[in-house]
Each structure stands twice: as structure tokens, then as C-alpha cells.
Amino acid sequence: MHRNEIHNQGKMMKTSLALGLLIAVLVPSTAIAELxxxxxxxxxxxxxxxxxxxxxxxxxxxxxxxxxxxxxxxxxxxxxxxxxxxxxxxxxxxxxxxxxxxxxxxxxxxxxxxxxxxxVGEVWICSGQSNMQFGVDAVPEVKALIPQTKNIRNFTVKRSVALTEQERCEGQWVDRYPDSAVAFGFAHFLQASADTPVGIILSCWGSTSIEAWMPRDMTETVPHFKVMMEEFDANTEAQAEINAILSGPQPWSGKEDIFLRRQSNIIYNAMMHPLAPYACRGLVWYQGERNTQSMHGMVKEPWFSRNSGMRIYGDVLKQWMQRYRQQWNQDDLHFLVVMLPGYGNVLKTSPNVPRDNPAAHSWAWMRESQLKALELPHTSVANTIDLGDIKNVHPKDKLPIGRRLALLAARDTLGQKVEAQGPVFQKVETQDNSLVVHFEHAEGLKTTDGSPPKAFWLADDDQKWVRADAMIQGQSVVLQSAELAKPLYVRYAFVGKPDVNLVNDANLPALPFRTDRFEP
The missing domain is CATH 2.60.40.10 (Immunoglobulins)
Known part of the structure; x- marks a missing residue:
């Protein structure tokens, strides 16, 4: 055969092969894809x-x-x-x-x-950072519940990240309690209250900011998140490192693990997006510690502190909740927020006051932000102001948190008539040289130790806070101070680790609050 004929025949064969491949791509195959x-x-x-x-x-x-x-x-x-x-x-x-x-x-x-x-029963997602991840074995009081446990099942999402939204995640349902002290405690008390099977989907990772759990399209509604994602997209070195870790050997090193979980968005992609729209009653959210590293957010150093900060967190939290409801196509998806418990740390930006002064830049400001969740329907906040550890960001008193979450779920999602929260600030009245604070949920208002109520502070317009002398009067607390002739404002339990004793008949603690609007 002539060389030109051989060449032309070869070209025809290649063209035919390419056309066949193109047809194979464009025309649906009759082979069955795996269901x-x-x-x-x-x-x-x-x-x-x-x-x-x-x-x-x-x-x-x-x-x-x-x-x-x-x-x-x-x-x-x-x-x-x-x-x-x-x-x-x-x-x-x-x-x-x-x-x-x-x-x-x-x-x-x-x-x-x-x-x-x-x-078939009650299904809840439990998410957040390290205090949600905190294991059952580390809390003896929660571990002691295991012999009594029945009809609780768990799906633990494998911790991972992805640069794009994933359709699938790793994990499987098991006939066993979740290895999270808070999630297990919540499930245990909820199961007893609802008398129905309880399923927990545990998706949590220590050190994560709320921005780590945010879908990318929230850049359209959250300005600082838009900046964060623009910076992330421009950081090709970080993206290359993420890809290298994901394609490299497992388990990851501690350094690699920390690097991944401190990023924005990519945890949502891998660990939350695949869950929607699985039918559930709601989501328990124990997160916020990562966002307490500044007051107003977006500090330059360290890089993992570029997030909302405490003062912005509340508005971001509300937008995040609304976006998740869209993802689940469920307007009544209920959110149970765990208030950050007591912890003594204050920021370097704090005024020159003792850390137990309500003017300090403490976690009190994050708790105020978390309470903004209550501005939306179908939300609850579990008060933990009497819990925590002044020196340890990972306190072990997790059992009361699970119990209080279950009480809120019973009241707010199951319609049970139970007292699920402690005294809540209603209004304040001036009475001569005193202020009278009126509470709701204050039936049987009392103190746990029989002493006068603690943790109340007073101020006038000079913003100098002084400790108040407090006295219970029915469902109210009367406050005054020899240092102030005309007190105007009250702050209650508004420090990092307050010493509190005010409760109602259900022995649930009063919520922290402030009546002033001074900006830190």
C-alpha cells in the first residue's frame, strides 16, 4: 500500500475513534449506573x-x-x-x-x-466546635447515663474539608449513642421526655469559626465573609496545601488537622452541605469560642482570627440560621444555641479594669450576641452562665447543658408544658435611689445558697460600674448602691466567669443582661 494511502487510512481510523468517543459522551449510555x-x-x-x-x-x-x-x-x-x-x-x-x-x-x-x-422519631443535627466534640468518656456524669440509654442512634460525619460543595459525606448510622457529651446528654433526656426514638447527626470539629460552616453564597449577605473568601481565593498557596493534605497520607498530622479546620467555608462544603435536606427537627449549635478573639472582628493577626468577632457574631448567626433554613427548605427548622459558659479570659483591647468588671472585654459580649438568635422564631438559647471554668476553655460540666437543651426542645418543639429556662429580664423601674428589675419565668425566685443575689452591677452616665446590693422582692430584684445616688443602668452576670446564684423554682439560672447601650 502506498505511504499516502496508509497515512489517509490512519487519519480515518483516528477520526472514527474520536467520533465514537464523542457520541459516547453525548448519547446517554444504556448501561445502568449504580442505584x-x-x-x-x-x-x-x-x-x-x-x-x-x-x-x-x-x-x-x-x-x-x-x-x-x-x-x-x-x-x-x-x-x-x-x-x-x-x-x-x-x-x-x-x-x-x-x-x-x-x-x-x-x-x-x-x-x-x-x-x-x-x-422513626426525633432527629437532630448537633454541630459546632470543640465543646460539642468533647467526648463522653471525659465526663463521668454523662458516661453514667449509658446503662440507662435506649432508642438513641447516631450518624457521625467524618471530619473533612472540600473546596466545592459535596453531595456525599462519610459516615453511617449506628445503634449507639454519639461520642459527644453534650449531644449524648441532650439525646438521653430528650428520648425520655419524648418517649420516641432519637437520632443524632453529629457534625462538629474543634477550633472552627462560624464562617467555617457557612456556604459560599453567604458572601452576598455578610460583608466580612465576602472579604474572607476573596482573600481565600487569592491565597493559592493555602489552596495548594489543602489539596496536598487531602491527597496525602492519613491520618493527618496535628498541624495539618489544625490548618484545615481553621479555614472558612470548606468545612460546610464537606460536612454540612451533604446533610441537606435530610428531615430533622432542628440543629443544636455549640460554637462561638473561635469568634471571641476580637470585639469587632477581622483583625490581621493571627490569620485564623479574621472572623466576625463578638460584636458582629449575633447578626451573622441570624443570617446563618436563615440560610440553613433555606438549604433545608424548612422555615421552622429549630435552632438550639448553647450559650458560652463561664471563662475568665479577657482581650488585650480590654479597658484597664479587673476581669470581673462588666466593662471588661470578656465572653459576656459573645453571650449577648448569641442571645440575638432569639430575635428569630423557632430558636432557643440554653443558659450556661452558672457553668464553666475560669481557666479552662473546655469545662467538664456538660451534663446540665444536655438536660437544659432537652427541656428547651420539649417545650419549644414538642409542645410540652415544662419550665425550660430561668428568670428572664422583663423591665427595670426607678424607685427613689433604687432600680427594680422585673423578671419573667421567675416563679419561686430565689438564690441557690440563701444569700442575696450576686453579680448585679449599677452605673450612671459616667459608665463607672459598681457592685449592687440586691434583694429579692417577689419576682423582682431591688438594686441599690451607696456609691450611686441615682443609678440608671444594670448589668447582670456580665463578666467572663460570673459568680451567680439567682434561679427560679426549677433551679434554672437567670439569663445575663444589660439595660445600657454603651458600646465597648
Missing amino acids: QLGSLFTDHMVLQRDAPVPVWGTADPGATVTVKFAGQEKTANVQTDGKWMIQLDPLSASFEPQTMTATSNLNSTIENQQCADVL
């Missing part, structure tokens, strides 16, 4: 009761997927991107294990997936 359920749909899972339950996954485009569970049968067509979703009608709580079956059918080729030992 796959979303990451959270595994054996031993708990489904949310009394609410629509989305079930989703992937399969071959054009296939029909049928899901059967608890007498229901729902069908959906697989979209061109291979995704499908059905929605089960609201389910009744059930301790009886059931099986969910998903079937795909394309051109008479059938594939099945099953999830066995499925219960």
Missing part, C-alpha cells in the same frame, strides 16, 4: 416523625426510582444529571424496625437498595 441512596440513608437510621421526609440519591438518567417504606410507595424519574428525589408523607413515630426499599428500573433492568432496621 445509590444519599449518604444518610443507611441501615439503623432514624427518620423524622410528623414531617415530610425527602429521600434522594443517584441512578442512571431516565430510570424510574421507586421508594417503599411504612406502607408508602413513591416514584420519581431520574434527571439528566443522574439525581432523583421523592418525598414520603409524614410518618408516625415507631420503635418497630422497618425496611426501606429503593428500586430503579430502566429498560426492564432492575436494581434494588435496602436500608434495614429503620426507626
Whole structure:
């Protein structure tokens, strides 16, 4: 054969091969893609009761997927991107294990997936940083609950990051309590109160800021987050390091682990985005310590302190909650916020006052921000002002937190008539040289030690705070000080680690508050 003929035949063969490959890409294959359920749909899972339950996954485009569970049968067509979703009608709580079956059918080729030992009850996501991660074995009082535990299941999301939003995460449902003292305590008391199975989805990582758990599109509504992500995108060295860690050996070194978890957005991508829209009652959020490193945020050094800061955190928290509700398509997704407990640290920016003075730049300002969550519906804040450790950012008194969270959930999501919070500031009145503070949730107002109420401070317009003499009068507290002829303002428990004793009949502590609007 002539050299030119051989050359032309070779070109024709290459062209034919390329055309075949192009057709293979453009024309849907008749081969069945593996039917796959979303990451959270595994054996031993708990489904949310009394609410629509989305079930989703992937399969071959054009296939029909049928899901059967608890007498229901729902069908959906697989979209061109291979995704499908059905929605089960609201389910009744059930301790009886059931099986969910998903079937795909394309051109008479059938594939099945099953999830066995499925219960229906209350499902909560528990998220945040190290105090949510804090283990059961480190808290004897919580560990002692294990023999009494029943009907609690857990899905722990493997800690990881991703530069883009992921559809899947690693983890599986297990018939066991979560290894988080707060999450387990909450689940234990909630299960007893609701008398229904409880499922906990644990997705937490120490040292994380709220910005680590924020989707990228929040740059459109949170100005400082926009700056953070612009800086992140410009930092090609950091991105290269992230990719190198993810593709390198595991487990990561401690240095690598810390580097990853102190980034913004990429934890949301890997550890929260894949969870939506799994039906759940709400989200328990124990986070904030990472955002206490400045008052107003976006300090230059160290790099991991470039975040909201304490004064901005409250507004960011509200926007974050609203964005998650959009992600779950659930306007009543309930948020249970754990207030940061007592801790004695103050910032370098603090005025020259003792750290137990309410003018100090302490965690009191973060607690005020966290309480802004209550400005939104379907939110609760667990008061921890009587807990904590003046020197340790990881206190061990986690049992009361779990109990208080369960009380709030029982009242605010289950409709139970229980006292779930301590005295709450209602109003203040001037009475001669005294101020009278009136409280709600103050039935049986008392102190834990029989002494006069502690941790009240007074000031006038000179902003010099002095300790108040306090006396209980019914459901009110009367305050005065020999140092002030005309006190105008009150701050209560407004220091890093307050010494408090004011409670109601349910022995729940009074919420911290201030009546002034002085800016730090």
C-alpha cells in the first residue's frame, strides 16, 4: 500500500475513534449506573416523625426510582444529571424496625437498595466546635447515663474539608449513642421526655469559626465573609496545601488537622452541605469560642482570627440560621444555641479594669450576641452562665447543658408544658435611689445558697460600674448602691466567669443582661 494511502487510512481510523468517543459522551449510555441512596440513608437510621421526609440519591438518567417504606410507595424519574428525589408523607413515630426499599428500573433492568432496621422519631443535627466534640468518656456524669440509654442512634460525619460543595459525606448510622457529651446528654433526656426514638447527626470539629460552616453564597449577605473568601481565593498557596493534605497520607498530622479546620467555608462544603435536606427537627449549635478573639472582628493577626468577632457574631448567626433554613427548605427548622459558659479570659483591647468588671472585654459580649438568635422564631438559647471554668476553655460540666437543651426542645418543639429556662429580664423601674428589675419565668425566685443575689452591677452616665446590693422582692430584684445616688443602668452576670446564684423554682439560672447601650 502506498505511504499516502496508509497515512489517509490512519487519519480515518483516528477520526472514527474520536467520533465514537464523542457520541459516547453525548448519547446517554444504556448501561445502568449504580442505584445509590444519599449518604444518610443507611441501615439503623432514624427518620423524622410528623414531617415530610425527602429521600434522594443517584441512578442512571431516565430510570424510574421507586421508594417503599411504612406502607408508602413513591416514584420519581431520574434527571439528566443522574439525581432523583421523592418525598414520603409524614410518618408516625415507631420503635418497630422497618425496611426501606429503593428500586430503579430502566429498560426492564432492575436494581434494588435496602436500608434495614429503620426507626422513626426525633432527629437532630448537633454541630459546632470543640465543646460539642468533647467526648463522653471525659465526663463521668454523662458516661453514667449509658446503662440507662435506649432508642438513641447516631450518624457521625467524618471530619473533612472540600473546596466545592459535596453531595456525599462519610459516615453511617449506628445503634449507639454519639461520642459527644453534650449531644449524648441532650439525646438521653430528650428520648425520655419524648418517649420516641432519637437520632443524632453529629457534625462538629474543634477550633472552627462560624464562617467555617457557612456556604459560599453567604458572601452576598455578610460583608466580612465576602472579604474572607476573596482573600481565600487569592491565597493559592493555602489552596495548594489543602489539596496536598487531602491527597496525602492519613491520618493527618496535628498541624495539618489544625490548618484545615481553621479555614472558612470548606468545612460546610464537606460536612454540612451533604446533610441537606435530610428531615430533622432542628440543629443544636455549640460554637462561638473561635469568634471571641476580637470585639469587632477581622483583625490581621493571627490569620485564623479574621472572623466576625463578638460584636458582629449575633447578626451573622441570624443570617446563618436563615440560610440553613433555606438549604433545608424548612422555615421552622429549630435552632438550639448553647450559650458560652463561664471563662475568665479577657482581650488585650480590654479597658484597664479587673476581669470581673462588666466593662471588661470578656465572653459576656459573645453571650449577648448569641442571645440575638432569639430575635428569630423557632430558636432557643440554653443558659450556661452558672457553668464553666475560669481557666479552662473546655469545662467538664456538660451534663446540665444536655438536660437544659432537652427541656428547651420539649417545650419549644414538642409542645410540652415544662419550665425550660430561668428568670428572664422583663423591665427595670426607678424607685427613689433604687432600680427594680422585673423578671419573667421567675416563679419561686430565689438564690441557690440563701444569700442575696450576686453579680448585679449599677452605673450612671459616667459608665463607672459598681457592685449592687440586691434583694429579692417577689419576682423582682431591688438594686441599690451607696456609691450611686441615682443609678440608671444594670448589668447582670456580665463578666467572663460570673459568680451567680439567682434561679427560679426549677433551679434554672437567670439569663445575663444589660439595660445600657454603651458600646465597648
